[in-house]
Amino acid sequence: MMRERVLSNSIRLLCLSGFALTVHTAFAQEAPATPDAIQTVQVTGSRIRSPNADSPSPLQILNAADIAASGATNLQDLLQKNPTMGTPTSSRTNSNFQTSGGGITTVNLRNMGDSRTLVLVNGRRFVSGVAGDTAVDLNTIPTDFIERVELLTGGASATYGSDAVAGVINIILKRNFNGMTIDAQGGRSSRHDDEKRKLGLTWGTTSADGNSNIMAHFGYTKQGAVMSKDRDFSAVDQFSKMAGDTGEAADAFVPIRPFYSSFTPQGTFIYGTRGADRFTYDRNGNIIPVSTNGSATQAPTGYNRSDFRSIAVPTERYLFATTGNFAFNQDHSAFFEGTYAQTRNSTNIEPFALNSLDIYKASSGQVPAEFLVNGAMVRNPLVPQYLYDRIKDTDGDGARDYSFTRRLAEVGSRHSDADRGTFRLATGLKGTVSNWNYEAFISYGKTKESQVSTGQVNVMNFRNALEAIPGGINGIQCRDANARAQGCVPINVFGRDTISPEALKYVTAPGSLDNSIVQKLAGASINGDLYQLPAGALSVALGWEYRREESSSIADPLTQSGLNAGNAIPPTFGKYDVREAYVEARVPLLKDAPFAKQLSLLTAYRHGNYSSVGGTNSWNAGFEWAPTNDIKFRGTKAVSTRAPNISELYQPPSQNFPSVNDPCEGVTATSTGKYDAACRAAPGVAANIAANGEFTLTQADIQGVSGYDRGNPNLKAEKGKSTTVGVILTPRSIPVLSKFTFTADYFKINIEDAIFGTPRQYSIDQCYSGTNPAFCSYITRWATAAGNTSAGAIRYVDTTQLNSGGLGTKGVDLTASWSDRVGPGRLNAHLAYTYVKTLWNKPMPDADVDENVGEVSEFIGSSTPKHKAVLNLAYKWGDWGISTTTTYNGKVSLDDQFLKGFELPPRSIGIGSKTYNDFQLTYALKKSTELYLGVDNAFDVKPPPIISGLPGNVTGTETDASVYDPIGRRYYFGVRVSL
Incomplete structure (x- = not known):
């Protein structure tokens, strides 16, 4: 009695003290899962309490046993094996180069985009982990605390609100x-990296009457880094080039290896306009010609960036989660949910590549080698005689000028440490009055990220340090007296390791970024039976909700202004709120009638009023028809909405460094190709052709394209239309098939007024093909040669957000499950297969439809095979158990739009299918203790070579690391103890 009283008091305090804060529920989640949940279709996506009904929408379920059998420390690792999932925007293996968000893990149903997949926890919205977006960071969800995960595909905005266009992960x-x-678990890869550590503690207790309970979980996980240099396929910088340029057959791409960076620690110094008017240094300080990738007579002078890059971002997490329920009596109770997650990620890339253009933008990157001091021209004593003798006045100010590029190895690698904290508290009251269920809730969630980075420099200080004259204590001083007073130290960039520690201290500029996301929810709902019909009760649900989203992202002042020589990232602030009301009904039409064991209709409607986009409406209608006990048909038609997120609305111009193909490359004064006339009309291109005979780009030109991304406060909501029709076979009346379940579902999702950033390559093609010259406004070229940049090379390609196009997909999902005794043990088998018939996008109203399925798509940014499948097998025999997971990704080809730019036919260059096999062996040492040993990618399947320069490439991995495993075989060992 004393223990029960203490428990009840504790729960009462937690519930009532938290009631001033949060929650949002889906009554359909109240029914407990059956032991064979993965083989049955559960109710989800409904507000009506109906635990024995099936969902009219396709639904797949992963339970706690599936999570345990995977050995996954992060839910994304398991979800990505499901064939309904597309490529996430962010994961451990594709986010190392992101300006922010490295190591965040998100999900993407149907490859429709992270922001079109709504992630719920216990049927309630969860605060985002990405500034300006709605995507949830799965790092904040403890896997050991999960009972099951329900994947509802198809539009569900009428039930859950905005963002559920592609579906819901509940x-x-x-x-x-x-x-x-x-x-407790530990593991690592067969290459002795990707070390994994995990500890999870879960505790719970229930009152004697079973009505009140409290649970808590503490988890710690740590996943180590994987470096590019530690895998043969990514250890050396390379680039994919059209084979015809390398003496091979002209219908393929071949990797140029090495394809080093021309930005080197010893520097490259330019004293003229010709390609030969430059020099560098060898390791002994001798002046030598530049040969970036080497030649038959000279070793390479370039820089291997892969020595510093990462394949997998190291991640450390501390997780705390708690839930509780206090029953006042049999009919009324209070509940709470609390979560706190602390995540630390580190990203690492090569030292900064500095161009004199970053410092002397006004003078096209020309650095003065001498200065007018007291009426006399004074030479910079740090400029070598070899260079000084060859340079001349290029900008008309009377002083000799040069330009340079240099890798700032002394500054060190560009390293970023991100510390993210996510807090969420939900609480409310629920109960039953006269057979009507009610719930009232409030919720508060906040994600705060502090990011500290190294490897950048202060451009203004660097300029002062470059401009040295004789004088001072050491014989050399900064020219500017004010700079000297502020500690300026002359900087020597000529050669390797020439920057002094004092100069380094003066020019170094650590960076910072602070992100904040706040979500506030409130609402109330009721549901119950309105009246009885001959086939059952007419059930309804009604509710009202309020949601407020706020986000801010603030970089340090130098980063905001672009004065650290990197991306200019201005601060982003934004917020919006929405008030919504919804109604849902379930109408039973027939029951136990001929050819209609059950026939029901389901419908829902939601109206929202957004402060950002105004009114929105969404609805769905579905049916369930079971002619017999063994077969059931289901279908839904839905209209869903997605309001633009904060970044899409309010992002100021933020600098990016995209990869694009320049259609002007190779154009001559007389060539007659599709783009040639428009290319020659650009003054810089014409000057380049005059100097070289054809428009020629250097490696630095290819790697130096920049551009700005912009939001648009005039956006309106997207509208998604989805249709699903399916059949469920449970042939219980046939003894030999009584343990078998089969589902087949057709899906179709189309999105109107889809929000797109104007595609950069599309803008270039539209401009220079003459199809739509308006897109030329997004493109800026260099008018003349500037520093290390050729005349006519693309300088900027900008993009802005527009409700400009459409997006759609259709296909078929199949699942099959079987469980029965086989020999001395029990075998469980589950197969999930998805065939994607089409996945298309139309980014602009006048653009052609671009088919992405079966391609490594530039639009999706990843591989999108037509065929994907996962087969789970588990066999339990006494104290022993073994489980296997086989994941199949079908063959793809390079994006047809990409191939078109090289005048190659679609599907002409393909990438074969990949199959991965994971195994886990368990042994019950005793009733309360289980040991487990697992291996992922057991056969060490290598990723396909998708080299830099090809669509889908993830920088630093030389493959599409969003889809294919770039790490290789991994082992883990663990123990589970129940007390």
Whole structure:
């Protein structure tokens, strides 16, 4: 009694003290999962309490046993094996080069975009982990605390609101747990990296009457880095080039290896306009010609960036989660949910590549080698005689000028440490009055990220340090007296390791970025039976909700202004709120009638009023028809909405460095290609042709394209239309098939007024093909040669957000499950397969439809095979158990739009299918202790070579690391103890 009283008091305090803060529920999640949940279709996406009904929308379920059998420390690792999932925007293996958000893990149903997949926890919205977006960071969800995960595909905005255009990922946490479990795990890859550590503690207790309970979970995980240099396929900088340029057959691409960076620690110094008017240094300080990638007579002088890059971002997480329910009586209770996650990620890339153009933009990158001091021309004593003798006045100010590029190896690699904290508290009251269920809730969530980075320099200080004259204590001083007073130290950039520690201290500029995301929710709902029909009760649900989203992203002052020589990232602020009301009904039409064991209709409607886009409406209508007990048909038609997120609305011009193909390359004064006339009309291109005979780009030109991304406060909401029709076979009346379940579902999703950033390559093609010259306004070229940049090379390609196009997909999902005794043990089998018939986008109203399925798509930014499947097998025999997961990704080809730029036919260059196999062996040492040993990618399947320069390439991995495994075989060992 004393223990029960203490428990009840504790729960009462937690519930009532938290009630001033949060929650949002889906009554359909109240029914507990059955042991064979993965083989049955559960109710989800509904506000009506109906635990025995099936969903009219396609639904797949992963339970706690699936999570345990995967050995996954992050839910994304498991979800990505499901064939309904597309490529996430962010994961451990594709986010190392992101300006912010490195190591965040998101999900993307149907390859429709992260922001079109709504992630819920216990049927309630969860605060985003990405500034300016709605995407949830799965790092904040403890895997050991999950009971099951429900994947509802198809539009569900009428039920859950905005963002559920492609579907819903509903994460159901454990409840009514008693006792304590401990799960400890360690592992690493076969190359002795990607080290993994995990510790999870879960505790729970329930009152004697079973009505009140409290649970808590503490988790710690640590996943180590994987470096590019430690995998053969990514250890050396390379670039994919059209084979015809390398003496090979002209219908393929071949990797140029090495394809080093021309920005080197010893520097490259330019004293003229010809390609030969430059020099560098060898390791002994001798002046030598530049040969970036080497030749038959000279070793390479370039720089291998892969020595510093990462394949997998190291991630460390501390997680705390708690849930509780206090029953006032049989009909009324209070509940709460609390989560706190602390995540630390580190990203690492090569030292900064500095161009004199970054410092002397006004003078096209020309650095003065001498200065007018007291009426006399004074030479910079740091400029070598070899260079001084060859340079001349290029900008008309009377002083000799030069330009340079240099890798700032003394500054060190560009390293970023991100510390993210996510807090969420939800609380409310729920109960039953006269057979009507009610719930009232409030919720508060906040994600705060502090990012500190190294490897950048202060451009203004660097300029002062470059401009040296004789004088001072050491014989050389900064020219500017004010700079000297502020500690300026002359900087020597001529040669390797020539920058002194004092000069380094003066020019170094550590960076910072602070992100904040706040979500506030409130609402109330009721549901119950309105009246009885001959086939059952007419059930309805009604509710009202309020949601407010706020986000800010603030970089340090130098970064905001672009004065650290890197991306200019201005601060972003934004917020919006929405008030919504919804109604849902379930109408039973027939029951136990001929050819209609059950026939029901379901419908829902939601109206929202956004402060950003105004009114929105969404609805769905579905049916369930079971002619017999063994077969059921289901279908839904839905109209869903997605309001633009904060970044899409309010992002100021933010600098980016995209990869694009210049259609002007190779154009001559007389060539007659599709783009040639428009290319020659650009003054810089014409000057380049005059100097070289044809428009020629250097490696620095290819790697130096920049551009600005912009939001648009005039955006309106997207509208998604989805249709699903399916069949569920459960042939219980046939003994030999009584343990078998099969589902087949057709899906189709089309999005109107889809929000797109104007595609950069599309803008270039539209401009220079003459199809739509208006797109030329997004493109800026160099009018003349500037520093290390050729005349006519693309300088900027900008993009802005518009409701400009459409997006759609259709296909078929199949699942098959079977479970029965086989020999001395029990075998469970589950197969999930998805065939994608089409996945298209139309970024602009006058653009052609671009088909992305079966391609490594530039639009998706990743591989999108037509065929994907996962097969799970588990066999339990006494104390022993073994489980296997086989994941299949079908063959793809390079994007047809990309191939078109090289005048190659679609599907002409393909990438074969990949199959991965994971195994786990378990042994029950005793009733309360289980040991497990697992291996992922057991056969060490190598990723396909998708080299830099090809669509889908993830920088530093030389493959599409969003889809294919770039790490290789990995082992882990763990123990689970129940107390």
